Amino acid sequence: MEVYKNVSDLRAGILLKEDVFVNTKYPLIRKDTELSPEHLEVLQAFSVKRVKVEERVSKKVMPKDEQIPHLDVDAVLDxxxxxxxxxxxxxxxxxxxxxxxxxxxxxxxxxxxxxxxxxxxxxxxxxxxxxxxxxxxxxxxxxxxxxxxxxxxxxxxxxxxxxxxxxxxxxxxxxxxxxxxxxxxxxxxxxxxxxxxxxxxxxxxxxxxxxxxxxxxxxxxxxxxxxxxxxxxxxxxxxxxxxxxxxxxxxxxxxxxxxxxxxxxxxxxxxxxxxxxxxxxxxxxxxxxxxxxxxxxxxxxxxxxxxxxGNLSIGMRVKLTSGEIGEVMFLHRDTPLRPIVKILYSGSTLDLTNNRSIAIEKIIE
Structure with missing residues (x-):
């Protein structure tokens, strides 16, 4: 039976039944992965709270020193x-x-x-x-x-x-x-x-x-x-x-x-x-x-x-110190760290040169 369970309640050997994304283009861990102790550690490290799993435990639990399956090699590198x-x-x-x-x-x-x-x-x-x-x-x-x-x-x-x-x-x-x-x-x-x-x-x-x-x-x-x-x-x-x-x-x-x-x-x-x-x-x-x-x-x-x-470019998605998520629309030549940002939720634009109390917190990949 497939159910959503808290990561804190998971055990090694449980089968993941849904790709896990963390604001990412590619899955952090892919569907049908048999979760190992290392997978559980990864989920906790990225503050994943709940995942969809098959409520059964496989007889085989991967030893700690073996490679983690279903973690994309390209993802590990890039x-x-x-x-x-x-x-x-x-x-x-x-x-x-x-x-x-x-x-x-x-x-x-x-x-x-x-x-x-x-x-x-x-x-x-x-x-x-x-x-x-x-x-x-x-x-x-x-x-x-x-x-x-x-x-x-x-x-x-x-x-x-x-x-x-x-x-x-x-x-x-x-x-x-x-x-x-x-x-x-x-x-x-x-x-x-x-x-x-x-x-x-x-x-x-x-x-x-x-x-x-x-x-x-x-x-x-x-x-x-x-x-x-x-x-x-x-x-x-x-x-x-x-x-x-x-x-x-x-x-x-x-x-x-x-x-x-x-x-x-x-x-x-x-x-x-x-x-x-x-x-x-x-x-x-x-x-x-x-x-x-x-x-x-x-x-x-x-x-x-x-x-x-601090290098920004047009089209980058950013998180602001206000907590809002936006996209860089225009870079001012003299104040490149204070671009015009389109707020994704509302569609409104915010010129950070006129809003000094707000700054870019980080780039969202």
């Missing part, structure tokens, strides 16, 4: 939702391993740069080759473990920005490693300050500002990071107008590598949910970096981030 699931698992595993290292640094252990390099490089390479997935980084972050997510995400974004700017693979991986280690000095800051769920006092903020010096001290002796990358770590909170720290460096005294780390750091911080504030849309953040923070960041680096994250 299809964003399934790719996202696979990459999410690798990302979360990397964050967990980084957290273990961070806790060891807090206890006094020196960073094992070789281990961090082996941990982060495979992830950097995957994100560089799958640029569309960079917009999911803020969705992967967890406010409870933000500091660990932030280090991994800054490494990924730094490598991707460097690649977008035309740097060599070696430079991309080096800046990605530097981005991952830029905040290792946070392990030397009082945990009560780092884990505080409210805005910091001036004294607490001054304490946090010491982390760049701690970071450089912790990685200074390693031959696996080039000297210019170590300087980038020191300068990743410096700003071109001299308003940054720890030294108040300005303009040409700040390296391009440091600016890449700075833009990656600010972008991820502003797009991620924190214990004391909600996250901003990636498109809104790029706009804020360009406008409100004008003069602080190298425009070439900001433009590289824009091309990676």
């Amino acid at each position: 299809h964003i939702p399934v790719n996202m699931y696979i990459l999410r698992k690798q990302y979360n595993e990397t964050v967990r391993e980084y957290k273990k290292e961070f806790i060891a640094w807090r206890a006094g252990k020196q960073p094992d740069i070789t281990k961090i390099r082996e941990l982060i490089i495979p992830l950097l390479e995957k994100f560089i080759s799958n640029k569309r997935m960079l917009t999911m980084l803020n969705e992967l972050s967890d406010p409870e473990d933000y500091i660990y997510h932030h280090s991994i995400a800054v490494g990924i974004l730094s490598a991707a920005i460097s690649n977008q700017m035309g740097n060599s693979k070696g430079e991309n991986l080096q800046i990605g490693l530097a981005g991952t280690l830029a905040d290792c000095g946070m392990a030397k800051i009082n945990p009560e300050i780092i884990e505080k769920t409210a805005f910091l006092t001036k004294e607490e903020y001054n304490e946090v500002k010491k982390h760049t010096l701690f970071s450089v001290k912790m990685i200074q002796s390693s031959p696996l990071l080039r000297q210019e990358m170590k300087m980038a770590i020191l300068q990743h909170h410096e700003r071109l107008d001299g308003s940054g720290y720890p030294r108040g460096d300005k303009l040409d005294t700040i390296s391009t590598y440091a600016q890449i780390l700075a833009v990656a750091d600010v972008f991820h911080a502003m797009t991620s949910e924190r214990l004391y504030r909600s996250k901003h849309s990636p498109y809104k953040v790029i706009e804020m970096i360009k406008e409100e923070e004008f003069g602080k960041f190298d425009i070439k680096v900001v433009e590289a981030l824009h091309k990676l994250i």
Whole structure:
């Protein structure tokens, strides 16, 4: 008998009787698939609540180490939702391993740069080759473990920005490693300050500002990071107008590598949910970096981030911060992040240049 059942009530061996779509062109899992433990994990990962199944259990349950049947191979390679699931698992595993290292640094252990390099490089390479997935980084972050997510995400974004700017693979991986280690000095800051769920006092903020010096001290002796990358770590909170720290460096005294780390750091911080504030849309953040923070960041680096994250085209379907779904109808030359959008439900048009309280939240594939 075919029935709809809650995913939470399913068992391995049940036969799926209807294709499962998750805002996708191709099925996430196809009809007549015998559900395995991995299938159940996929359904839960994509927040699927109910599916149509045949209420019987097959005698054969596929072993965990066998390939999942009925998952389209092309979908696994090219299809964003399934790719996202696979990459999410690798990302979360990397964050967990980084957290273990961070806790060891807090206890006094020196960073094992070789281990961090082996941990982060495979992830950097995957994100560089799958640029569309960079917009999911803020969705992967967890406010409870933000500091660990932030280090991994800054490494990924730094490598991707460097690649977008035309740097060599070696430079991309080096800046990605530097981005991952830029905040290792946070392990030397009082945990009560780092884990505080409210805005910091001036004294607490001054304490946090010491982390760049701690970071450089912790990685200074390693031959696996080039000297210019170590300087980038020191300068990743410096700003071109001299308003940054720890030294108040300005303009040409700040390296391009440091600016890449700075833009990656600010972008991820502003797009991620924190214990004391909600996250901003990636498109809104790029706009804020360009406008409100004008003069602080190298425009070439900001433009590289824009091309990676914020490139829109006519016909794209987007979700707005208002919750509405729309289609991009027209791109303004001077404000490309604020297009005219046709709202699909009502058919009305919305010019985001005249509605500053609304922004694009994400692209819908």
